[in-house]
Amino acid sequence: SACSSKFVVSQMHPIWQEPLAVPGGERQSPIDIAVRRTQFDPRLRPLQMRYDPRTCQQIWNNGYSFIVEYDDTSDRSVLQGGPLEDRFRLCQFHFHWGESNAWGSEHSVDRRLFPAELHVVHWNRDKYNLFEEAVSEDNGLAVIGVFLKVGKRHEGLQKLVDALPAVRHKGSVVEFTKFDPACLLPENTEEYWTYSGSLTTPPLTEAVTWMLMKHHIEVSHDQLAVFRSLLFTSAEEEVQKSMVNNFRVQQPLCGRTVRSSFN
Ligand SMILES: CCCSc1c(F)c(F)c(S(=O)(=O)NC)c(F)c1F
Numbered sequence: 001s002a003c004s005s006k007f008v009v010s011q012m013h014p015i016w017q018e019p020l021a022v023p024g025g026e027r028q029s030p031i032d033i034a035v036r037r038t039q040f041d042p043r044l045r046p047l048q049m050r051y052d053p054r055t056c057q058q059i060w061n062n063g064y065s066f067i068v069e070y071d072d073t074s075d076r077s078v079l080q081g082g083p084l085e086d087r088f089r090l091c092q093f094h095f096h097w098g099e100s101n102a103w104g105s106e107h108s109v110d111r112r113l114f115p116a117e118l119h120v121v122h123w124n125r126d127k128y129n130l131f132e133e134a135v136s137e138d139n140g141l142a143v144i145g146v147f148l149k150v151g152k153r154h155e156g157l158q159k160l161v162d163a164l165p166a167v168r169h170k171g172s173v174v175e176f177t178k179f180d181p182a183c184l185l186p187e188n189t190e191e192y193w194t195y196s197g198s199l200t201t202p203p204l205t206e207a208v209t210w211m212l213m214k215h216h217i218e219v220s221h222d223q224l225a226v227f228r229s230l231l232f233t234s235a236e237e238e239v240q241k242s243m244v245n246n247f248r249v250q251q252p253l254c255g256r257t258v259r260s261s262f263n
């Protein structure tokens, strides 16, 4: 099965085309969350986010998504609690989305896909000195995932949406400051699912403790349309490709348990 071989070649990636051989392969992401099979763990504490909006620096189109990057050279924006034993520094957030509202998220809940998914990425500052080290270590990263539904306009997101045309092409960067990622989290962050997984983009390393929020946020159709106006391609390339469907195919659970912080 895809879980046993030392090096598993996962399916063709919709964006990277070449088959991706990933290390180990028994804790890959994303996955479907089969709610009936999750296990309530009363030891799971509430998440504690302390984000300083002044650590927000820029938005960058890396050719897979747009990334909002934070200054992670000090402990000004930190995540702890939940399933985490250590303190994790905020380093960036980004999204995955579809060409239509029918799909776009990486994870699913009882096979239900959402139009988009937010990932807030943090690295373990108690065990490592740099993000680049943590990204290839077992307990290196903590990623908060939030599902997006299409509905009312998200006022906090609009500042980000207004900046996106400036990073339309792969490789473009624009200054972006004073943005608090907490405004993109649902009111209720006490209810989440958590499991051990991986990055869903190269290097696909099995370094991530995932915390997926049970509650979603709402954004408007027009706001999501601006995400879809971005391009995978740089300004120099003849053929421009819309940045849509930038999600990875789901991976085998391989016997992992998904725990819930709620009954
Ligand atoms: C060396 C990677 C650059 S940072 C990054 C990223 F850009 C990204 F897209 C994802 S993801 O796998 O797609 N979502 C959790 C990550 F986990 C990351 F850490």
Ligand SMILES: [Zn+2]
Pocket (backbone or CB within 6 Å): 094, 095, 096, 119, 200
């Ligand atoms: Zn992601």
